[in-house]
Amino acid sequence: MSKESLGGSAAGATRLSVLKTYKLYVGGKFPRSESGRVYEVTDSKGKWLANAPLSSRKDARDAVVAARKAFGGWSGATAYNRGQILYRVAEMLEGRREQFVREVADAEGLSKSKAAAVVDATVDRWVWYAGWTDKITQVVGGANPVAGPFFNLSTPEPTGVVTVIAPQESSFLGLVSVVAPVIAAGNTAVVIASEKAPLPALSLGEVLATSDVPGGVVNVLSGNTRELALPLAAHQDVNGIDLAGADADLAKDLEIAAADNLKRVLRPQAVDTDADFTTPPGTHRLTTFLETKTVWHPTGSLGASGGSY
Amino acid sequence: MANPKSIFEYAPAPESRSVVDIAPSYGLFIDGEFTEAADGKVFKSVSPSTEEVLSEVAQAGEADVDRAVKAARKAFEKWSALPGAERGKYLFRIARIIQERSRELAVLETLDNGKPIKETRDADLPLVAAHFFYYAGWADKLDHAGYGANPRPLGVAGQVIPWNFPLLMLAWKIAPALATGNTVVLKPAETTPLSALFFADICRQAGLPKGVVNILPGYGDAGAALTAHPDVNKVAFTGSTAVGKQIARTVAGTDKKLTLELGGKGANIVFDDAPIDQAVEGIVTGIFFNQGQVCCAGSRLLVQESIQDELLDSLKRRLATLRLGDPLDKNTDIGAINSAEQLARITALAETGEAEGAERWSAPCELPTSGYWFAPTLFTNVTQAHTVARDEIFGPVLSVLSFRTPEEAVAKANNTQYGLSAGIWTEKGSRILAVANKLRAGVVWANTFNKFDPTSPFGGYKESGFGREGGRHGLEAYLDV
Numbered sequence: 001m002s003k004e005s006l007g008g009s010a011a012g013a014t015r016l017s018v019l020k021t022y023k024l025y026v027g028g029k030f031p032r033s034e035s036g037r038v039y040e041v042t043d044s045k046g047k048w049l050a051n052a053p054l055s056s057r058k059d060a061r062d063a064v065v066a067a068r069k070a071f072g073g074w075s076g077a078t079a080y081n082r083g084q085i086l087y088r089v090a091e092m093l094e095g096r097r098e099q100f101v102r103e104v105a106d107a108e109g110l111s112k113s114k115a116a117a118v119v120d121a122t123v124d125r126w127v128w129y130a131g132w133t134d135k136i137t138q139v140v141g142g143a144n145p146v147a148g149p150f151f152n153l154s155t156p157e158p159t160g161v162v163t164v165i166a167p168q169e170s171s172f173l174g175l176v177s178v179v180a181p182v183i184a185a186g187n188t189a190v191v192i193a194s195e196k197a198p199l200p201a202l203s204l205g206e207v208l209a210t211s212d213v214p215g216g217v218v219n220v221l222s223g224n225t226r227e228l229a230l231p232l233a234a235h236q237d238v239n240g241i242d243l244a245g246a247d248a249d250l251a252k253d254l255e256i257a258a259a260d261n262l263k264r265v266l267r268p269q270a271v272d273t274d275a276d277f278t279t280p281p282g283t284h285r286l287t288t289f290l291e292t293k294t295v296w297h298p299t300g301s302l303g304a305s306g307g308s309y
Numbered sequence: 310m311a312n313p314k315s316i317f318e319y320a321p322a323p324e325s326r327s328v329v330d331i332a333p334s335y336g337l338f339i340d341g342e343f344t345e346a347a348d349g350k351v352f353k354s355v356s357p358s359t360e361e362v363l364s365e366v367a368q369a370g371e372a373d374v375d376r377a378v379k380a381a382r383k384a385f386e387k388w389s390a391l392p393g394a395e396r397g398k399y400l401f402r403i404a405r406i407i408q409e410r411s412r413e414l415a416v417l418e419t420l421d422n423g424k425p426i427k428e429t430r431d432a433d434l435p436l437v438a439a440h441f442f443y444y445a446g447w448a449d450k451l452d453h454a455g456y457g458a459n460p461r462p463l464g465v466a467g468q469v470i471p472w473n474f475p476l477l478m479l480a481w482k483i484a485p486a487l488a489t490g491n492t493v494v495l496k497p498a499e500t501t502p503l504s505a506l507f508f509a510d511i512c513r514q515a516g517l518p519k520g521v522v523n524i525l526p527g528y529g530d531a532g533a534a535l536t537a538h539p540d541v542n543k544v545a546f547t548g549s550t551a552v553g554k555q556i557a558r559t560v561a562g563t564d565k566k567l568t569l570e571l572g573g574k575g576a577n578i579v580f581d582d583a584p585i586d587q588a589v590e591g592i593v594t595g596i597f598f599n600q601g602q603v604c605c606a607g608s609r610l611l612v613q614e615s616i617q618d619e620l621l622d623s624l625k626r627r628l629a630t631l632r633l634g635d636p637l638d639k640n641t642d643i644g645a646i647n648s649a650e651q652l653a654r655i656t657a658l659a660e661t662g663e664a665e666g667a668e669r670w671s672a673p674c675e676l677p678t679s680g681y682w683f684a685p686t687l688f689t690n691v692t693q694a695h696t697v698a699r700d701e702i703f704g705p706v707l708s709v710l711s712f713r714t715p716e717e718a719v720a721k722a723n724n725t726q727y728g729l730s731a732g733i734w735t736e737k738g739s740r741i742l743a744v745a746n747k748l749r750a751g752v753v754w755a756n757t758f759n760k761f762d763p764t765s766p767f768g769g770y771k772e773s774g775f776g777r778e779g780g781r782h783g784l785e786a787y788l789d790v
Contacts, residue, residue, distance in 0.1 A: 139455065140455070140782075144762070144764040144765045144766070144780055145764050146760075146762035146764055146765050147439065147762055147764075148760065148762065150757070150760065152762070152764075152765050154765070154766050154780065154782065159770075239771070248562070251562065252561050252562030255557075255558075255561035255562060256558045256561045256562075258557075259554045259555075259557035259558045259561065260554065261726070261771070261772060262550070262553065262554060262557060262569065262571070262771070262772045262774065262775065264775055267564075282457075284790075291751065291770050292751065292766050292768070292777050292782055293745075293748075293750070293751060293752075293753065293770075294751065294752050294753070294765055294766050294767070295745045295752075295753040295754075295755060296752075296753070296754045296755060296757055296760050296765070297741070297755045297756075298755070298756050298757050
């Protein structure tokens, strides 16, 4: 436990710092695990940092309910609105830069300067995806020149509720790199934080809560990855799963479970195993959890006089 | 007044069978040669309208799958290295030969599948040729398709297709695979292998290099062996949701790219301001096209309560005029069910519908004495909990439900595990857009139904599968992107 000097104290006494109780972020609220369980989180050298909630299957199910409830509003919001909210996340994060530098340094065993670079890149990643919300539709959708009197339009739509297994090593930049595209595309997310380094993810919940992101759009769980991932992969009201933080064995088990209701599965990507997520992201993570809807409208005809230009 | 029935009687107008020459037996098509199955097994392909044996076909097993995959792997190196323009020219050739031989192929397809010649001639075959023509043009333009510069093919594609549109499903699978530089091993359905074997001959006529296309007629075990083969890089399947899920489990933990086009329970929503006659035609097309053996069939009619009686009267009148019978007759509207097995499935589900309390009505038509037939049927008094409102019947059976408000229509339309297609009938443009926007389905038809085009992406939401076939979108399934 850290004791910091109380600046300017006449008595020169030290002040006991106020520790944070790390809690889950579900449905816009900060509950403890319904199970009442916690586990010890340590830094890379084994020093105690906090007790994080050891979420249960019930917590996972509650998170899905929250995510489903939020889906209509979030997917129905205008792309411009979603973009502004994601940009607001970047703004809020920038303001809490020092806190996250400290948490990332502790979580990943990085020097202050390296952790600062990670946090900066994370802020910038939110900005990148904030700009995508109102562009992806034009990039991947469009009119199709069918051979008949029809106006035919393909439009991407969000898949629904997506489970995200956050990367185990890159606890913050990696986390945001997998969560931001899911919600930028209009999905809602149930996120399983890095098992051994969940604190940046839990703190991110505080940022999201103050960024106009509606409650339930992102839900953050900490705990045992396998224990949480299996029921989520099998959950009938989850539509997609990003396996970024699953090892090969778990990824296979999850993909098998996900087949039960044909979830869209994003397997661990080569870039994920680079672990640092500094490579500029493409659009792959955005498009994986988009469906293409194609609508046919008869164009009719204006009759003989209207048929020519 | 004269009996309207007699005024509209049609004289028989059968299309000639002589345009197609079906050999008594066919082999597997591997590495450019027709060959027997390793274990010598054969099966018979039967005409569903007469139960006549059309031909005896080699039945692929695991060893044949392995041989075909090896041939496709060997061919991949050169095929993928060809300039896109040259690959495209092979596909253009194929498209043209299909057009030249389209009457022959239409008759063949009608014989093997049981669907009316009107449909194979006017829908299946034109779409097959168009699909190859469309993807031919992509082969040298992949840099501009939005998947980055020089997108690479995946390798060997293992493709398993159903019996409802045998040649069209082949085209949907093979055209984009070849255009992008992959080689293929395709398994047609066991009840409809013949058009795929004729396609092998078209590949020969087009001078397609050996091993680029391999055709393996066979049963589910051959399909399972193909999707599980370790040297297959891409699996594409069209068929039932249950098998699709099994395939998804099979490829779990591998690097295989997977696309699935599965079942559906499409809602056809008719609002009170819809033009009734047009809507009736659309409902008929939606569920009775191809005897309802269509994954995107509009098998649930959702009709606004205020016009339900009027619409159903009109619909029943129209159904009574549908001509069921000889699929080769150019006037036939309703052909045969594809197999005895499928007929049994449809019959059982219809019986379940009755047992659960839905009210059954079948069009008054005489069924031929041989072959597999099912009269156009609709169920009223259907609730959302009824089996006939939930399960895909894959036959000429329509379940009718009603609604009062647009919100209720949308909620009922989306109340399904599937999400392939939907239809909206209303004169109000803004309502079309609002409802289409809320439907969780991959293809939505407004004031029309069952329209297809090679430029138009097709595929489902939810348990109707994932990935899109057709259009620029259809390239992604076969590229390493």
